Every structure is written in C-alpha cells, then in structure tokens.
Amino acid sequence: MTTTLPVFDLAAIETAVTPEMILESVRNALIAHAEGRTSVPPPLHMDFPKANGDCHVKAGWITDATDFTVKIATGFRPGLGMPSNHHGLVCVISAHTGRLRAILNDRGMLTAWRTAAAGALVTHAMARSTALTLGLFGTGEQACLQAVWLAKLRPVSQILVHGRNLHNAAALCEELHRSGLPARPASAQQAAGADMIITTTPATAPVLNAADVPEGTHVTGIGTDMPHKNELPPALFHRARLIATDDHAQCLHHGDFGHAVRAGATAQDSDTAAGLLLKTPFDRPDTAITVADLTGVGALDAALAAAVLNRLMP
Amino acid sequence: MTTTLPVFDLAAIETAVTPEMILESVRNALIAHAEGRTSVPPPLHMDFPKANGDCHVKAGWITDATDFTVKIATGFRPGLGMPSNHHGLVCVISAHTGRLRAILNDRGMLTAWRTAAAGALVTHAMARSTALTLGLFGTGEQACLQAVWLAKLRPVSQILVHGRNLHNAAALCEELHRSGLPARPASAQQAAGADMIITTTPATAPVLNAADVPEGTHVTGIGTDMPHKNELPPALFHRARLIATDDHAQCLHHGDFGHAVRAGATAQDSDTAAGLLLKTPFDRPDTAITVADLTGVGALDAALAAAVLNRLMP
Numbered sequence: 064m065t066t067t068l069p070v071f072d073l074a075a076i077e078t079a080v081t082p083e084m085i086l087e088s089v090r091n092a093l094i095a096h097a098e099g100r101t102s103v104p105p106p107l108h109m110d111f112p113k114a115n116g117d118c119h120v121k122a123g124w125i126t127d128a129t130d131f132t133v134k135i136a137t138g139f140r141p142g143l144g145m146p147s148n149h150h151g152l153v154c155v156i157s158a159h160t161g162r163l164r165a166i167l168n169d170r171g172m173l174t175a176w177r178t179a180a181a182g183a184l185v186t187h188a189m190a191r192s193t194a195l196t197l198g199l200f201g202t203g204e205q206a207c208l209q210a211v212w213l214a215k216l217r218p219v220s221q222i223l224v225h226g227r228n229l230h231n232a233a234a235l236c237e238e239l240h241r242s243g244l245p246a247r248p249a250s251a252q253q254a255a256g257a258d259m260i261i262t263t264t265p266a267t268a269p270v271l272n273a274a275d276v277p278e279g280t281h282v283t284g285i286g287t288d289m290p291h292k293n294e295l296p297p298a299l300f301h302r303a304r305l306i307a308t309d310d311h312a313q314c315l316h317h318g319d320f321g322h323a324v325r326a327g328a329t330a331q332d333s334d335t336a337a338g339l340l341l342k343t344p345f346d347r348p349d350t351a352i353t354v355a356d357l358t359g360v361g362a363l364d365a366a367l368a369a370a371v372l373n374r375l376m377p
Numbered sequence: 378m379t380t381t382l383p384v385f386d387l388a389a390i391e392t393a394v395t396p397e398m399i400l401e402s403v404r405n406a407l408i409a410h411a412e413g414r415t416s417v418p419p420p421l422h423m424d425f426p427k428a429n430g431d432c433h434v435k436a437g438w439i440t441d442a443t444d445f446t447v448k449i450a451t452g453f454r455p456g457l458g459m460p461s462n463h464h465g466l467v468c469v470i471s472a473h474t475g476r477l478r479a480i481l482n483d484r485g486m487l488t489a490w491r492t493a494a495a496g497a498l499v500t501h502a503m504a505r506s507t508a509l510t511l512g513l514f515g516t517g518e519q520a521c522l523q524a525v526w527l528a529k530l531r532p533v534s535q536i537l538v539h540g541r542n543l544h545n546a547a548a549l550c551e552e553l554h555r556s557g558l559p560a561r562p563a564s565a566q567q568a569a570g571a572d573m574i575i576t577t578t579p580a581t582a583p584v585l586n587a588a589d590v591p592e593g594t595h596v597t598g599i600g601t602d603m604p605h606k607n608e609l610p611p612a613l614f615h616r617a618r619l620i621a622t623d624d625h626a627q628c629l630h631h632g633d634f635g636h637a638v639r640a641g642a643t644a645q646d647s648d649t650a651a652g653l654l655l656k657t658p659f660d661r662p663d664t665a666i667t668v669a670d671l672t673g674v675g676a677l678d679a680a681l682a683a684a685v686l687n688r689l690m691p
Contacts, residue, residue: 158428
C-alpha cells in the first residue's frame with residue numbers, strides 16, 4: 064500500500080481536460096441526476112462571520128460509478144469592494160473500497176467549468192433554435208465562462224453585458240472580445256430584451272423586470288445558491304411555459320424557483336428536471352418563455368472529477 | 378502563491394505528535410466546546426449499500442483559532458467477518474483567508490488518538506481516585522488505545538477484556554501486555570464489575586447489565602455514534618449520579634444518552650458538558666455511579682490537526 068496521496072494541481076488538471084469531455088461528463092451527470100441515479104447528501108456549511116467567509120462541502124456520486132467525490136470550497140471576502148478569495152479542492156474516493164484515490168487541487172476551476180457547461184447545455188437545449196443574442200447579467204468569472212461555453216454549442220451574434228459596475232462590464236466585454244465574441248455593455252432593460260438570458264450575479268433582489276423579457280426568450284439563472292439570494296423575478300416564472308431545475312428540492316429550497324413558488328407565481332410541481340430536457344428533444348413553441356434554475360449539483364463534480372482523474376491516472 | 382498543496386503522511390504526523398500534545402489539545406477543545414467557543418456544523422453522510430460502506434465528513438473550528446478542519450472518513454466492510462477498511466484525511470484550512478494550508482493524510486489515526494485521549498481524560502476525571510481496575514468492552518483498535526491512554530493518566534492494576542470473540546479478546550490482552558499493562562479475558566459480568574468501564578463496540582444492544590455495575594463505578598461509552606447503535610443500558614443512566622456528554626445535542630440524537638432519555642430512564646437535561654468536568658474539580662461521592670457518553674466532536678479534530686500542523690509547518 065502506498066502512503067503518498069497523489070495531488071494534482073490546476074496546471075496538471077488543465078492538461079487533462081477538454082471542453083468535449085467536460086460537456087459530456089456534465090450532460091451525463093445531469094441526465095443521471097434527473098433519472099434518480101445519483102446520491103447527493105445535504106451539503107455541510109460553515110460561516111466565519113469576522114472574516115466574512117464561508118466554507119461549503121458537497122459530496123456526490125453517480126450510483127454505480129467507481130468513484131465518488133467530496134468537494135471543499137471556501138469563499139472569503141476580505142473587505143467591501145475587494146475581490147473574494149475562492150479556494151477549493153476535490154477529493155476523489157473509491158466507492159468500492161473507500162480508499163482516497165487522489166486530490167484534485169483545482170482551486171475551484173472544476174466547479175467553474177461544470178457550472179459553465181451545465182448553463183450552456185441547458186440554455187442551448189431550451190432556447191429556440193433561432194435565438195442568437197445573449198443578455199448576460201453579472202461581470203465575474205462565471206459570466207465570462209457562461210458566454211464562452213454557450214458559444215461552443217451555438218452561434219451567438221451579440222452579447223449584451225449588464226453589470227452594476229460599468230467599468231467591470233466594459234472589462235468583461237474586452238475579455239469576451241479576446242475570445243472572439245462580440246459584446247457590449249448594456250442596461251438591464253436592453254440585456255433583458257435578448258433572445259437568451261443568463262444571470263450570474265450574487266443578487267438578493269431580481270436583476271431584471273419580467274415585463275422587459277420578450278416572448279420566445281429563454282432565461283437561465285445561475286447565481287442563486289442560497290435562500291437569501293434571488294436573481295429572477297417570480298413574475299418571470301409565472302409567464303414561463305416551461306421551467307427546468309437541476310435539482311427540484313434544492314431549487315425549491317434555495318433557488319429562484321423557490322422564490323417564485325413561495326410568491327405563488329408558479330406551482331411547486333411546475334418544474335421539469337433539466338437532465339430530461341437534455342436527453343430527449345422536446346416541443347418548444349417559438350413564442351414561449353422558458354426558464355432554467357440551476358443551483359449546482361454534487362453529482363456533476365463527481366462525474367467531472369472522475370473523468371479528469373481517469374485521464375491523469377489511467 | 379505556491380500551487381502545490383503540502384500533504385503529510387502518517388509517518389510524518391507520527392514524528393510530530395506527543396501524547397502530552399494530544400492530551401492538551403483534546404482537553405482544551407473539550408473545554409472550549411463545553412463553553413460554546415466552537416463551531417461544529419451537522420456532518421455530511423453518504424452510504425454505499427452494495428459495498429457495505431459509508432463516508433462521513435465532519436468539520437470543526439475552535440472559535441477564533443487560526444485554522445479550521447474538514448475531515449473525511451470512510452469505513453467499508455468488504456464482507457461478513459472480514460475486517461473493516463478505514464480511510465481518512467484531514468484538511469486544515471485558514472479561518473482567516475479560506476486558503477487550504479495542508480492535508481494530513483493520517484488514515485484516521487488523528488481521530489483514533491483524539492477519541493482515545495478524550496475517553497482517557499473524561500474517565501480519569503470522573504472515576505473515583507481509588508479506582509484501579511478497568512473493564513474493557515470491545516477488542517478493536519480503540520479498545521486498545523483507550524486502555525493505553527488511560528494508563529498514561531493513572532495507574533491501572535488490571536484490565537478485564539470482554540469481547541464476543543474469545544480469540545480477539547486474547548489477542549488484545551497480549552497486545553496490552555506488550556504495552557506493559559496487565560490484562561485478561563473476562564465475561565461481560567466480570568468486566569462490568571471493574572472500578573472503571575469503557576465500552577468501544579459497534580453494538581446495537583447494551584453490552585452489559587446495569588445490575589452488574591457496582592456502586593462507585595465510572596462508565597464511559599465510546600462506540601455509539603449512530604442512532605441505531607447502543608452500548609449502555611438506559612437503567613445504568615437511571616442509576617447514575619452524574620452523566621456527562623461531549624455534545625448534548627449529538628448524544629441526544631445518536632448516543633447512549635439519547636436511548637436512555639427516550640426510554641424515560643433519565644431527563645433530557647440531566648447531563649453535564651464533559652469539558653466542564655475537565656476544567657473544574659467536582660464533588661464525586663465514592664459510592665456514586667457516573668456515566669460519560671462520548672460521540673466525538675469535530676472541534677477536537679480541529680484542535681489536534683492545528684497543533685500537529687503547527688509542528689510540521691511552524
């Protein structure tokens with residue numbers, strides 16, 4: 064028995080992944096989760112109020128997969144206006160023996176990639192085929208990734224970036240230009256008028272007006288991951304012909320879907336599992352509004368980490 | 378910023394620890410926990426029924442300590458009669474920045490040591506000063522450690538080892554002899570007649586009869602860590618003059634104390650925080666029966682891991 068535990072840093076992980084592999088892992092995991100073939104226990108959470116930080120531990124397993132994962136993520140905000148510090152790693156553990164196979168010291172990038180891939184896959188599946196423009200709310204790393212990954216799956220003719228901080232919005236547009244994507248800063252109303260909308264903010268109140276969203280639009284909410292956060296207005300769910308959630312209970316508990324249900328804007332059973340929409344083509348009238356609420360599922364971490372590790376330690 | 382995460386294997390950890398340091402860390406952590414100066418979120422749990430395994434993730438923080446810990450532990454039992462496989466590691470994380478400082482790949486030994494130290498400290502504090510003999514229920518690693526660590530704190534004249542498997546009981550006695558401790562296999566009734574009793578089994582029904590326990594005895598239960606497990610009979614709690622728990626809510630939920638409360642044998646508020654008994658000398662009539670229910674607290678992991686890491690990375 065070896066006593067040393069393999070630890071792979073981000074540089075090693077980056078050599079092992081490809082966009083195709085990430086998309087395939089995430090797609091399969093969303094489908095498995097929708098079909099009840101995953102095990103995802105309630106996460107562990109700790110707060111560090113003085114340091115304005117928190118720690119989340121999420122575990123996940125695709126039932127019958129060889130490995131499961133335990134992911135540790137911290138977010139500490141040293142002061143107002145200063146950028147958050149995010150750290151994280153993923154432990155990959157054998158589901159047959161309990162032995163720790165390796166640690167992926169990914170500093171949170173696997174989570175960033177699987178979140179982007181999930182958002183892109185679901186947005187692409189739910190948006191009408193003729194949708195071309197993207198309204199992007201938020202100016203952080205995940206806003207950039209969502210646009211870049213969506214553009215891997217379908218043409219995006221224009222990205223309208225809305226951020227409370229104009230400087231940050233302009234900086235993100237420049238970053239998107241460097242990735243070959245057309246982008247410009249926009250008002251909330253302008254961004255809400257796009258064919259597809261993705262919200263990636265830590266907002267605690269809706270970032271757009273439901274009335275500004277035209278018929279035929281698809282909206283994916285990514286940022287809401289705690290009960291007190293809220294990006295999408297309940298009225299948008301009320302107008303939606305189709306609502307998808309990555310995890311029904313989780314979205315009800317701390318997603319935008321839960322806010323809409325509690326506001327009486329939609330029924331508690333009005334959602335469809337996002338994974339099912341990836342598996343089977345479905346009818347989507349061009350004039351319908353569709354909404355996806357993605358809160359992040361531990362099974363995605365498990366699937367992606369296992370795929371990465373199988374490349375690093377074949 | 379360094380991209381490599383320090384990982385310390387068991388061999389390195391063993392060079393860094395001393396019994397004195399473990400006892401001091403555990404004592405301070407039990408006191409801190411009793412005084413409400415710790416943060417211990419509900420653990421995360423996963424089951425792997427086909428492989429007969431489970432995974433627990435426990436986090437802990439002594440409020441205002443520099444670091445906190447997230448501990449991953451797995452236990453897989455490949456088959457009936459075969460020994461369990463236990464694996465584990467402790468992640469030490471800065472409570473100021475959220476940065477992962479290091480991983481202690483201790484394969485569960487830090488937990489084994491802190492459990493043994495806690496049992497020894499509490500048993501020593503609660504037993505009458507003239508108590509000399511020890512009744513030991515269970516024949517696993519923790520049974521051995523409990524006896525060895527108690528003998529670091531006070532003379533033990535004879536150890537009466539009770540196990541369902543006589544061969545295992547004899548093997549443990551030989552192991553204790555090698556540590557210079559007098560020990561012999563015994564019936565449950567004989568072991569229950571000792572001055573001090575420590576139970577370390579995975580039993581799901583009481584391992585001793587309350588009527589066999591003489592007045593003046595102290596009993597510490599270590600093994601009960603799940604609601605369906607039970608080592609100490611409710612009638613023993615009924616007879617006890619003093620009941621200590623390492624964590625009130627936890628012992629109520631999945632300790633022997635909880636079984637006694639639900640059986641109506643003792644009141645829900647009849648327990649004292651074990652840490653308080655370590656801090657201040659207390660009155661202990663020589664004829665009283667005392668009982669401690671220890672279910673294991675994440676704050677102990679945090680204290681011990683931080684102490685170890687401060688020696689490894691001063």
